[in-house]
Amino acid sequence: MTSNSQSFYPDNWKELTTTIKADKNWECQKCGRACIKPGQKIPEDWTKSQRRANTLQVHHWNRNPADNRKSNLVALCSALCRIHVVEALM
Numbered sequence: 444m445t446s447n448s449q450s451f452y453p454d455n456w457k458e459l460t461t462t463i464k465a466d467k468n469w470e471c472q473k474c475g476r477a478c479i480k481p482g483q484k485i486p487e488d489w490t491k492s493q494r495r496a497n498t499l500q501v502h503h504w505n506r507n508p509a510d511n512r513k514s515n516l517v518a519l520c521s522a523l524c525r526i527h528v529v530e531a532l533m
Contacts, residue, residue: 451508460501463516469499471520478520496522 453459461481469480478499479485485494498521505515519525 453511456511459511459516463501463513464499464518466513467499467518470518471499471522471524472518473524474520474522476520476522476524496520500525 464478469478470476471478476497479494479497489497499518500521501516501518502525503510503515504517507515
């Protein structure tokens with residue numbers, strides 16, 4: 444990992460986030476939006492914004508990237524849920 448903030452993430456971060464997303468059935472834990480799964484065909488007419496909104500991300504409830512307990516990780520869609528939850532934690 445290259446940036447300073449990424450140095451706090453474990454080497455297996457990608458695998459860990461994939462596990463969290465799969466455990467949540469690739470759905471946003473806030474709104475229930477079904478997000479894009481690996482290898483899923485994306486509609487050709489989707490815009491970049493639509494693809495981004497339907498992408499699932501994993502975030503830390505306590506904003507500490509070194510705390511990777513499953514209970515501290517949340518899967519959120521990249522639509523408004525990620526923005527609202529992350530802003531609320533700030």
